[in-house]
Amino acid sequence: MTKDGNDAGEYEDAFSLDIESKRFAIADGASESSFSKAWAQILASGFTNDSDRLALAGQKRGTDARLLKWLVPLQSDWNTAIPWQSLPWFAAEKAQSGAFAAFLGLELSNVNRGRVRYRWQAVSVGDCMMFKVGDGELKAVFPTESRVSFGSTAPLLCSNPINNDYAFRNINVSNGVLAQGDHVFLCTDALAEWFIAQCRAGEKPWFELGSFVTLGDFGETIAHLRSKRLLHNDDTTMLSIRIE
Amino acid sequence: MVYTAEISRASPGCFVFLIDQSASMADEVGGKVGGKRKADAVADAINRLIHSLVIKSTKSAGIRDYFEVGAIGYGNSIQSAFGDVFPGRFLVPISDIASQPLRIEERVRRMESGEGPDQRVRTPVWVDPVAKGDTPMCKALELAYKVIEPWVDANPLSYPPVVINVTDGDARDGNPEKTAQQLMNLTTQDGNLLLFNCHISSQLAAPVLFPGDESALPGKLARRLFRMSALLPPNLRQAAKNEGFAPTETARGFAFNADLIEIVRFLDIGTRPSIEQLP
Numbered sequence: 001m002t003k004d005g006n007d008a009g010e011y012e013d014a015f016s017l018d019i020e021s022k023r024f025a026i027a028d029g030a031s032e033s034s035f036s037k038a039w040a041q042i043l044a045s046g047f048t049n050d051s052d053r054l055a056l057a058g059q060k061r062g063t064d065a066r067l068l069k070w071l072v073p074l075q076s077d078w079n080t081a082i083p084w085q086s087l088p089w090f091a092a093e094k095a096q097s098g099a100f101a102a103f104l105g106l107e108l109s110n111v112n113r114g115r116v117r118y119r120w121q122a123v124s125v126g127d128c129m130m131f132k133v134g135d136g137e138l139k140a141v142f143p144t145e146s147r148v149s150f151g152s153t154a155p156l157l158c159s160n161p162i163n164n165d166y167a168f169r170n171i172n173v174s175n176g177v178l179a180q181g182d183h184v185f186l187c188t189d190a191l192a193e194w195f196i197a198q199c200r201a202g203e204k205p206w207f208e209l210g211s212f213v214t215l216g217d218f219g220e221t222i223a224h225l226r227s228k229r230l231l232h233n234d235d236t237t238m239l240s241i242r243i244e
Numbered sequence: 245m246v247y248t249a250e251i252s253r254a255s256p257g258c259f260v261f262l263i264d265q266s267a268s269m270a271d272e273v274g275g276k277v278g279g280k281r282k283a284d285a286v287a288d289a290i291n292r293l294i295h296s297l298v299i300k301s302t303k304s305a306g307i308r309d310y311f312e313v314g315a316i317g318y319g320n321s322i323q324s325a326f327g328d329v330f331p332g333r334f335l336v337p338i339s340d341i342a343s344q345p346l347r348i349e350e351r352v353r354r355m356e357s358g359e360g361p362d363q364r365v366r367t368p369v370w371v372d373p374v375a376k377g378d379t380p381m382c383k384a385l386e387l388a389y390k391v392i393e394p395w396v397d398a399n400p401l402s403y404p405p406v407v408i409n410v411t412d413g414d415a416r417d418g419n420p421e422k423t424a425q426q427l428m429n430l431t432t433q434d435g436n437l438l439l440f441n442c443h444i445s446s447q448l449a450a451p452v453l454f455p456g457d458e459s460a461l462p463g464k465l466a467r468r469l470f471r472m473s474a475l476l477p478p479n480l481r482q483a484a485k486n487e488g489f490a491p492t493e494t495a496r497g498f499a500f501n502a503d504l505i506e507i508v509r510f511l512d513i514g515t516r517p518s519i520e521q522l523p
Contacts, residue, residue: 034302035304088342088343090302090342091305091306
């Protein structure tokens with residue numbers, strides 16, 4: 001859902017999913033950078049596409065090298081998508097720094113051992129988060145809260161390779177299992193921050209987030225939370241994955 | 245809480261630069277023979293700041309009007325320091341500023357040794373250096389009032405305007421303190437207008453930035469400009485701390501005997517918290 005005060009075309013989050021390959025991704029383009037929407041879309045769809053996929057190994061070792069290699073064609077795609085010749089001087093100057101985005105990619109692989117249905121592996125940079133709920137309780141949070149800084153200091157992946165040092169020092173990787181009945185939520189930062197605040201207050205936000213049937217339900221809840229200033233006014237995106 | 249309004253297209257910010265363009269601005273900064281002229285240093289610093297405001301407001305192929313900017317020169321006459329680019333307008337939306345610089349120059353940026361060859365960079369210019377005439381600071385402050393009063397009426401929810409007066413000396417058309425106070429009485433719902441004063445040094449002397457009281461200031465001019473300067477709100481105090489200064493709770497937006505580096509740092513700190521209020 002777009003930030004209040006912005007047009008729908010100014011929405012800079014992105015999400016992508018491929019049910020067949022069981023790949024899911026969300027990305028949050030930084031409002032301070034230019035052409036962030038395009039970059040967020042390229043990252044999210046780049047993770048779920050068939051070709052040149054980012055291989056996940058569930059552990060941090062080697063992830064930075066694989067991530068670096070994975071980004072190369074995506075950065076080229078972004079560069080190609082920019083209408084450099086027609087940009088006024090200020091737009092070209094700003095775009096040269098690149099676009100920035102937080103990113104989280106999740107992959108499931110079949111296990112089918114008793115109630116355990118899938119093994120999950122995830123990678124992220126920045127303040128997008130994953131919450132796994134099972135048996136009515138919060139079972140896993142990725143990345144851990146200590147690894148997430150909401151706000152302007154969050155590390156972000158950049159479409160310009162020279163501006164990725166900070167991001168590459170802050171790659172998060174993890175893995176686990178998912179059982180029948182589990183529910184996974186992928187959230188961009190505003191909703192993630194609200195989710196954590198609710199948990200700290202002893203609440204169970206997954207009941208509300210898991211109850212949406214339509215996009216309208218989601219929109220109404222987000223609007224309500226924003227009006228109560230419980231949710232930061234920002235583009236808000238959620239992927240909800242139920243494990244059958 | 246005041247000075248916390250978010251800057252947006254619906255509630256833009258406002259910056260006005262008052263630029264001393266009197267004859268003495270042709271002298272070198274700090275009295276350094278062969279050094280940079282004060283007028284050139286000030287013009288460069290303001291152009292650089294406007295450049296950063298343009299880039300901050302740029303979004304993809306366009307510009308978002310997060311700010312309105314004015315520059316009033318006072319010396320031989322009192323006029324817009326943007327020249328004839330915006331006839332009849334003293335406050336201009338950042339989108340117009342971006343699309344209509346006076347010119348774009350190609351300048352050579354010298355790289356630190358080992359970092360590669362010098363780079364040619366395109367540098368937009370909005371304000372040219374001028375050094376002619378006297379110092380009608382009171383009239384400049386009055387004009388700022390006339391320009392900004394309708395703006396605060398039209399933008400009641402905005403972060404308060406920031407006016408930065410850059411001068412190398414005292415007013416020659418009266419005592420500017422009363423006019424300065426009238427200017428600082430303009431308010432939005434988020435607080436009073438912030439008037440900051442930056443004095444450029446004419447001799448080798450230690451700079452004083454963000455002092456908390458006037459008792460230790462050197463001379464009548466310094467103390468006058470101090471009294472004409474607004475208290476730093478909490479977010480600007482934090483910005484100053486982040487830059488290595490140690491402002492007290494009574495610190496004001498005032499610099500005395502500023503040199504080349506201090507001019508830039510002062511302008512940056514004076515405007516950055518507003519920029520950081522951007523969505």
